[in-house]
Amino acid sequence: MKTRAMNRDWIATAATLSSALPYLQRYDGAIVVIKLGGHAMGSDDAMESFARDVVLLRQVGVNPVVVHGGGPMINAMLDKLQIRSDFVGGKRVTDAATVEVVEMVLSGVVNKRIVQAINGQGGRAVGLSGKDANLMVCDQADAALGFVGTPAQMNPRLLHDLFTNDVIPVIAPLGAGRNGETLNVNGDTAAGAIAAALKADRLLLLTDVSGVKNAAGEVVTELKAGQIREMTRDGTIAGGMIPKTETALDALHGGVRAAVILDGRAPNAVLLELFTEHGAGSIIRPD
Numbered sequence: 582m583k584t585r586a587m588n589r590d591w592i593a594t595a596a597t598l599s600s601a602l603p604y605l606q607r608y609d610g611a612i613v614v615i616k617l618g619g620h621a622m623g624s625d626d627a628m629e630s631f632a633r634d635v636v637l638l639r640q641v642g643v644n645p646v647v648v649h650g651g652g653p654m655i656n657a658m659l660d661k662l663q664i665r666s667d668f669v670g671g672k673r674v675t676d677a678a679t680v681e682v683v684e685m686v687l688s689g690v691v692n693k694r695i696v697q698a699i700n701g702q703g704g705r706a707v708g709l710s711g712k713d714a715n716l717m718v719c720d721q722a723d724a725a726l727g728f729v730g731t732p733a734q735m736n737p738r739l740l741h742d743l744f745t746n747d748v749i750p751v752i753a754p755l756g757a758g759r760n761g762e763t764l765n766v767n768g769d770t771a772a773g774a775i776a777a778a779l780k781a782d783r784l785l786l787l788t789d790v791s792g793v794k795n796a797a798g799e800v801v802t803e804l805k806a807g808q809i810r811e812m813t814r815d816g817t818i819a820g821g822m823i824p825k826t827e828t829a830l831d832a833l834h835g836g837v838r839a840a841v842i843l844d845g846r847a848p849n850a851v852l853l854e855l856f857t858e859h860g861a862g863s864i865i866r867p868d
């Protein structure tokens with residue numbers, strides 16, 4: 582059967598990763614939250630490779646949780662519907678019509694594409710959003726942003742139940758508002774809040790660069806929280822990297838052991854990060 586043969590391939594891949602065994606043992610039972618951004622999703626082949634890595638993690642005893650974005654896919658649908666969209670401070674200004682489209686695209690199209698990719702590789706993925714079982718109750722971030730949420734109260738019990746049942750949760754970043762409304766949450770923010778609620782061993786933020794770069798443009802493989810603050814003050818960390826590193830710092834503050842920013846398009850990025858000595862991106866640890 583296709584799945585069996587593929588399982589053998591993955592195990593061979595893991596075995597050839599240098600000195601993988603101590604890492605496999607280290608991560609047995611660990612919770613790893615993986616944020617897959619819209620820009621990191623790429624082609625069907627890249628999605629298949631990501632899904633294979635996630636299923637392998639589960640097979641070696643890790644509890645992976647996938648939290649996804651989908652900004653570019655939301656943009657494409659808003660364009661089709663001729664709904665104008667603006668960003669303020671990295672967040673989408675979200676009116677009532679926009680939040681419907683955001684939910685339709687994230688919970689409907691993007692979430693199910695990832696669920697199907699994981700299940701196609703022999704995993705048991707279940708798609709959710711922050712609204713399910715009140716996983717992520719949010720307050721409105723700022724009246725000027727409309728239906729945009731800031732995670733306020735996390736209820737991760739459902740996720741523990743899913744781990745026990747060998748299920749891989751795939752979560753769309755929508756929050757339950759206090760008055761029954763749906764709130765749009767930035768994907769990085771949602772992943773950080775979920776990782777903190779689970780006190781995850783790792784938060785992996787998959788993006789389209791190989792890590793956090795210094796002023797010379799080189800990826801810095803290990804960073805302390807204080808260095809991130811310094812690099813943000815002096816402008817080395819800019820643009821979309823600011824909310825990403827802020828999410829990493831918030832997650833560390835919330836009890837996550839380490840956060841990693843890495844290129845989600847690179848083959849086997851997740852496996853290389855977790856199961857090799859050198860990892861695959863920039864690891865950020867508390868001071």
Ligand SMILES: Nc1ncnc2c1ncn2[C@@H]1O[C@H](COP(=O)(O)OP(=O)(O)O)[C@@H](O)[C@H]1O
Binds near residue numbers: 787794795817819
């Ligand atoms: N110091 C830095 N190191 C790496 N990338 C940086 C840095 N400062 C700014 N960036 C920018 O941040 C971008 C990643 O953020 P973003 O595009 O929002 O990612 P995503 O869409 O995956 O959430 C990179 O493509 C890069 O252009």
Ligand SMILES: CC(=O)N[C@@H](CCC(=O)OP(=O)(O)O)C(=O)O
Binds near residue numbers: 730765767769
């Ligand atoms: C409030 C807010 O901005 N929400 C994001 C949610 C999707 C997201 O974060 O997608 P990426 O991870 O692909 O950027 C949005 O509407 O685009």
